[in-house]
Ligand SMILES: NC(=O)c1ccc[n+]([C@@H]2O[C@H](COP(=O)([O-])OP(=O)(O)OC[C@H]3O[C@@H](n4cnc5c(N)ncnc54)[C@H](O)[C@@H]3O)[C@@H](O)[C@H]2O)c1
C-alpha cells in the first residue's frame with residue numbers, strides 16, 4: 001500500500017485524490033494540506049487523511065511514502081525540493097516551477113541525490129491517442145517526419161490568465177508533448193499574433209507558436225483560450241510518405257434530421273480523464289522510462305520562457321539548455 005500526502009486540494013488536487021482512492025488500487029491518501037482550510041477538509045472528509053498545517057509538514061509526515069503537489073505553480077519548487085531532500089517520490093502538477101532557474105535547482109538537487117524522484121504532470125504522454133500517434137511515427141509507417149500541426153483550444157480560462165499564462169499554463173503541454181513525440185529538443189520558438197478574438201478581453205488570443213526542432217521538423221501550435229464551443233485538442237504529423245493525426249475522441253455520433261453531430265468535451269478533465277488515470281497508475285507503480293521527469297520540466301520551462309519573450313518582442317528566440325546531468 002502506498003501512503004500518499006497531497007499538497008494543494010483545489011480542482012485538480014481533489015480530482016487526483018478521487019482517482020488515487022477510487023480508480024487506482026493499493027493507494028491510500030494519509031495526509032493533506034491546503035492554505036484554504038475548507039479545501040483540505042473536503043479531502044480529509046472523503047479519505048480520512050490527516051490535515052497538516054502546511055505542505056512541508058505533509059512531506060515530513062512519517063505516514064507519507066510519496067507526495068502529490070497540486071498547489072499553485074509558484075509554490076511547487078519549495079515542495080518538490082523538500083520531497084527530494086526527504087527522499088520521497090513526488091508527482092508535481094505542471095509547471096514543475098515558474099522559472100528555468102527554479103527548475104534547474106530541482107534538476108540539480110535530484111542529480112545530487114542520485115535517484116529519480118520527480119514526475120511532472122504532463123499527462124498527454126499517457127493519452128491513448130497521443131501514444132498511438134507516437135507508435136505510428138516510431139514505426140516509420142509515414143516516413144521521416146517533416147511538420148506537425150497542433151491546436152489547443154479551451155472554451156474559456158480563469159480570470160487570472162495574463163498573456164504569459166497562454167504560454168506557461170496552456171501551450172506548455174504542446175511544448176512537452178513535442179519533445180517527447182519526436183525525442184528531440186526544441187531549438188527556437190517564435191510566437192505570432194493573429195487578429196484577436198473579441199471573446200478574449202485584454203489578452204492576445206489566439207496565438208500561433210512556431211517551434212523549431214533539432215531534427216529540422218517544424219511544429220505550428222494554435223492556442224485559443226476562449227474558443228467558446230468546447231475543449232478541442234488536435235495534432236497531425238506530416239511525414240514523407242503519409243500523415244497521422246489524433247483521432248476523434250467521441251464515443252458517439254448522432255445522425256438526425258439531416259445532421260451528423262457529436263459532442264465536444266467541455267474541458268481538460270473530460271478530454272484527458274483516462275490519461276490522468278494512467279499517469280497516476282504508472283506513477284504509483286514506479287518511474288516509467290519515458291515519464292516526464294525533472295529534466296523535462298526544466299526543458300519545458302526554458303522553452304516557455306523563450307516563447308513569452310517572443311510574445312513580447314515578436315522575434316524568433318533561440319533556445320539553449322544547461323548541460324544535462326547523467327541521471328537525466
Ligand atoms: N495537467 C493538467 O492538465 C492540469 C490541469 C489543471 C491544473 N493543473 C495544474 O495544477 C495546479 C493546480 O491547479 P488547479 O486548477 O487545481 O488550481 P486551484 O486553484 O483549483 O487549486 C490549487 C489549490 O492549491 C492551494 N494552495 C495554493 N498555495 C498553496 C500552498 N502554498 N500550500 C498548500 N496549498 C496551496 C489553493 O488554496 C487551492 O486550493 C497548477 O499548477 C495547474 O497548472 C494541471
Ligand SMILES: O[C@H]1[C@H](O)[C@@H](O)[C@H](O)[C@@H](O)[C@H]1O
Pocket residue numbers: 154157169170171173268
Ligand atoms: O491548467 C489547465 C490545464 O493544464 C489544461 O490541460 C490546459 O488545456 C489549460 O489550458 C490549462 O489552463
